[in-house]
Amino acid sequence: MPSGHCLCGAVKIEVLGDPVAVGLCHCLDCRKTSGSTHSLNWFVPADLVQLEGPSQTFTKLSNAENPIINTFCPTCGTTVFREGPAAPGIKFVKAGIFDDPVVINTVKPQGEIFTSRRPTWMTSVAGASQKKGMFE
Template identity: 25%
Template structure:
């Protein structure tokens, strides 16, 4: 059985996952750029039943580009996002790939909001590209 732990920067908020991700993607939307402080966000989606959250959490709800609600769970101490859930996809939990701090984590298979992708970014490998 696969088991991985994602955590915030200070380590008090954690997400233990007991399955492989059902989807790994990178998102180039402006909200992900702002949330991560980078040029895209990388996230892995897991079945909700395979994710156990522990620690203190603060939540922030953001309305996405298409009007959907996304609820981010982040550490109230260090501010790092450890997971989020999406309206309409309640059976899944998304976790930023960087929260695993695992260079062997599976590569993304989707790249979304590419119309907002920085011109110098190239997503390698076999990836489904969605404008």
């Protein structure tokens, strides 16, 4: 099963099954939480995510005014996953946290969202659905 840890190693995560979806997101929140131009997220049923070690949460409102709970390491600040009422029972696990490169190399995103914010120098993922926003 895919597993990984935060930058300092204090928080460990294991995913006990397959994601229901994998998506590449270009929204401003994902840019901020990843420190990059986008984020690769695994959509995982909450009961399949095991977290070990100290973690903290930070809640903010999304563009649609829904609360989004960010779970992160209190020592190094690495975001582990996000969740909220817009997708009940799902944790959006940040794929960059996985230790095994095979996991990242073999699970391709099925879709991209907020493509209107994708950098102009970046191409779309071949075969992935494309949405300018969250749902459109």
